Amino acid sequence: MDGDAMDAPGLVLRTPDGRPYRFDPGALCLELLLTGGPGPYAHWEVLHGPDALTDWAAASRLAPGLHLTVTEPEVVAAREVRDALWTLAEARAHGRAAADGAVAVVNAAAAKPPLVARIEPDGTRGWAPGATGGQLVSTVARDAVDLLTGPLADRVRVCGADDCALLFVDTSRPGRRRWCAMENCGNRHKVRAHRARHSGGGE
Numbered sequence: 474m475d476g477d478a479m480d481a482p483g484l485v486l487r488t489p490d491g492r493p494y495r496f497d498p499g500a501l502c503l504e505l506l507l508t509g510g511p512g513p514y515a516h517w518e519v520l521h522g523p524d525a526l527t528d529w530a531a532a533s534r535l536a537p538g539l540h541l542t543v544t545e546p547e548v549v550a551a552r553e554v555r556d557a558l559w560t561l562a563e564a565r566a567h568g569r570a571a572a573d574g575a576v577a578v579v580n581a582a583a584a585k586p587p588l589v590a591r592i593e594p595d596g597t598r599g600w601a602p603g604a605t606g607g608q609l610v611s612t613v614a615r616d617a618v619d620l621l622t623g624p625l626a627d628r629v630r631v632c633g634a635d636d637c638a639l640l641f642v643d644t645s646r647p648g649r650r651r652w653c654a655m656e657n658c659g660n661r662h663k664v665r666a667h668r669a670r671h672s673g674g675g676e
Contacts, residue, residue: 484532486654496654499625499642502558502617504533506640511556514638520552523606530609536598539588539609547606554582554610558617562640565621565629582614634658 483497484507498504508529509518519525523543530539557578564571588608589601620626620642628643632653639653652658 482534494654496639496641498640498653499644500616500620501534502613502620503562503629503640503642505529505551505555505613506559506562508555509552510559514559518552520548520555523548526551526606526609535588535612536590536600538593539600539604540602541604541606541609543606543609547610550582551606551610551613553578554614558613559640561617561621562629563631565626566631566640571621579614579617582610583618585611587612587615632658 483495484504485493486496486507487493496507498506506514507517508520508525509515520529523545526543526548527541530541531537557575560572560575561579563569564575586608588604588611591599591601593599620629625642625644628648630641630643630650631637632639632641633651634653637653637658641650641653643650
């Protein structure tokens with residue numbers, strides 16, 4: 474990936490053959506879904522300890538310079554909120570009612586103190602010292618509340634590829650985003666469509 478792509482919003486993922494591409498789900502809370510999840514998504518679990526949660530925060534769309542102290546119970550809480558977010562985001566994407574249990578988990582996390590942002594001496598955005606994993610989880614939960622009750626709630630979507638379950642919020646002006654990333658599922662769709670057009674007919 475070139476420098477501009479690496480600086481773009483979102484997280485760097487890899488195709489099965491190891492090629493990197495950037496996926497921007499459009500919201501902090503949806504970035505957490507890339508760490509694993511319930512049911513079949515447990516195969517992708519990466520939140521195995523405090524270091525994994527701090528690594529995710531450093532790679533996320535949060536402003537840089539966040540120094541976290543994370544405990545094992547806070548990692549457990551992060552996984553619980555993430556799994557609830559999968560349930561809520563998938564329900565929104567498919568037009569289903571939200572599960573009461575998942576709503577309660579996110580609301581409980583959002584009710585706790587979040588990370589505290591501040592203006593640094595150089596005018597950039599920074600963080601108050603003493604940040605904890607619990608504050609991080611609350612910040613993610615509050616972001617989910619804002620997304621799922623806000624003007625973009627009806628733009629939470631699942632990737633259009635049959636073999637991709639990644640969720641994103643379509644922040645484009647026309648609201649026509651179909652793929653998790655054009656570099657991955659979008660290009661695969663174009664290749665299949667091209668082959669379909671040129672197959673048969675004696676060719």
